[in-house]
Amino acid sequence: MQEWMKNAGAGVQNPFAPDSSILASLKEYGAEIDPAVLTRLQSEYFIELGNLWKDFIAAKLPQFDDRRFSSSNWHEQTNHAYNVAIYLLNARFLSLLAESVQAPEKKKQKIRFAVQQMVDAMSPANFLATNPEAQAKLIETKGESLMSGIALMLEDLQKGRISLTDESAFEVGKNVATTEGSVVFENRLFQLIQYKPLTKTVHQRPLLMMPPCINKFYILDLQPENSLVRYAVEQGHTVFLVSWANPDQSMSDITWDDYIEQGAIKAIEVAQEISKQDKLNVFGFCVGGTIVSTALAVLADRGNHPASSLTLLTTLLDFSNTGVLDVFVDELQVSMREQTLGHGGLMPGRDLASTFSSLRPNDLVWNYVQSNYLKGQKPPAFDLLYWNSDSTNLPGPMFCWYLRNTYLENSLKIPGKLTVAGNKVDLSKIDAPVFIYGSKEDHIVPWQAAFASMSLLNPKKKTRNSFVLGASGHIAGVINPASKNKRNYWINDQSAVDAQSWLDAATECPGSWWPQWATFLKENAGKMVKAPAKLGAVGYSELESAPGRYVKVRAD
Structure with a gap:
């Protein structure tokens, strides 16, 4: 116990030790802590540490509630129980130190993030020498678990990433991304998939789905029972979906303008021509929503209004609140990216995946x-974790433009500030009813940030916008199939000046939000007509079966 008191036992250092590298690092970073606050925290820390020492002398095991240490091995063995108790004590006071720093909020947020990364990394559960569960497994298997672990680690070192799932169990087009359809158009940026109808009649106006280019589209089409694509087809919609190319060096010069003009706008035009409809229901998920909203604003500046409705799922248009991702974006970091990638090159999908994993390191x-x-x-x-590991690259020029003009300078929301594909961008000119969805526990697009789009779109016609808040996070909240009737969601048909006011007056409903969206789509999809007998149209033949080639190209 004396050694624990001296060295903090489980790896996370005693934040108030005379040789504390934590305090030294904070000072080097230019962070100051009020001496009075520091003295108070130090006093409270040593009182709690002393209480642990008294419990240890009295042979009283410490109590803690942390799912990382839920196994009885952690609670019943004195050595490991006190290891956890000291770790949690040090971790809590490190967090309090980070909160006490006197610094601008952006710098303070970076300090909090860095401290939390260190705290999570140094958990005693992460090391064989301090993990009783792993030690018990080692003894039980007579060393086989250690050999297997080493083999798995060597495999992952070759991959350059940690395996989150048994990747051999899945194949794109075989048991994920299986909704039947055909590729009816392609250029170097994307393939356009048209899905085969599952009903005898369909709504007159088709649905065009724009997934994020930062991930593969099949998050929207994992298995038949949790496929949002299939659900829309079952509701009687003719569904077109953009499958973005996974860029290689031949695409290293592609810009944001290209993604708008040759990507989103071209997809809109092809869907119009194949369906012979001037109006489409347009759908965007995450970055796909940012792309398609920009495209509709560009078209509006040209006097063209192709959207019968616009659906935005976990999408940022106002980048005032970007959650934890804000720690990765400042002038220095963006300038560095511009110097290395701004004029050509690729942002590796592996790096992007590592960034997102760092937002939830314990999970x-x-x-x-x-x-x-x-x-x-x-x-x-x-299936979801298989998709999560199937990363995509991004063209450097496109990525740098996106970082600077949205995350760093938040220019997209300002009418006329940006020129894209030769036209001024004014989101308020998009003339269509809007359905906006946010996830309550989203760490990538905070739901309040998704709600902020309510004031940017149809600003003079707020009753045409609908907002639905779902439970869970960025992905699990979206992929919440109606058939399973899980989780819950919130609705509020009254206008509200801000997100919290909206939530305070909202009604909580059980189950999936998907039927709410289905009702919205139906209202804007036109009359029912006979389902097309063939996919594509004159000049747009069926090039290959869905899901197509592009989605099968891996970044690694």
Whole structure:
């Protein structure tokens, strides 16, 4: 116990030790802490540490509630129980130190993030020497778990990433992305998929779905039972979907303008020509929503209004609140990217995936270090995590433009500030009813930021906008199939000046938000007509079966 008191036992250093590298690092970073606050925290820390010492002398095991240490191995063995108790004590006071820093909010947020990354990394659960579950497994298997863990770690070193699922269990087009359809158009940026109708009659106006280019589209079409694509087809919609290319070096010069003109606008035009409809229901998810909204604003500046409705799922148009991602964006970091990638090159999908994993390290990093490497357990098959590991590259010029003009300078929301594809961008000129969805626990697009689009779109006709708040996070909240009737969502038909006012007056409803969206689409999809007998049209033949070639290209 004396050694623990001196060295903080479980790896996270005593924040108030005379040789504390934490305080030294904060000072080097230019962060100041009020001496009075520091003295108070130090006093409180040593009181709690002393209480732990008294419990130890009295042979009283400490109590803690943390899902990382839920196994009885952590609670019943004195050595490991006090290891956890000291770790959690140090972790809590490190967080309090980070909160006490006197610094501008952006710098303070970076300090909080860095401290939390260190705290999570140094959990005793992450090391064989301090993980009783892994030690028990080692003894039980007579060393086989360690050998298996080493083998899994070597495999992952070759991949350059941690395996989150059994990737051999899935194949795109075979047991994920299986909704039947055909590629009816392609250029170097995307393939356009048209899906085969599942009803005898369909709505007159088709649905064009724009997924994010930062991920593969099949998050919207994993399995038949949780496919948003299939759900829309079952509702009687003729569905077109953009499958973005996974850029290689031949696409390293592509710009944001290209994604708007040759990507989103071209997809709109092709869907119009094949369906012979001037109006479409347009759908955007995450970055796909940012892209398609920009495209509609560009078209509006040209006097063209192709959207019968606009659906935006977990989409940022106002980048005032970008959540934890804000720690990765400042002038220095954006300028560095512009110097290295702004005139050509690729932003590797592996780097993007690592960034997003760092936002939830316990769930997407350390959990798998423990199970895969320390316990030698091969991860089970899980379609969503297979998709999560199937990363995509981004063209450097496009990526740099996006970083500076949205995340850094937040220019997209300002009417006329940006010129894209030769036209001024004014989101308020988009003339269509809008359905906006946010996820309550979203760490990538905070739901309040998604709600902010309500004031940017149809600013003079607020009753034409609908907002729905779903439970869970960025992905799990969206992929919440109606058939499973899980989770809940909130609705409020009254206008509100801000997100919190909206939520305070909202009604909580059980189950999936998908039927709410289906009702919105139906209202804007026109009359029912006979389903097309063939996919494509004159000049747009069926090039290959869905999901097409582009989605099968891997970044690694």
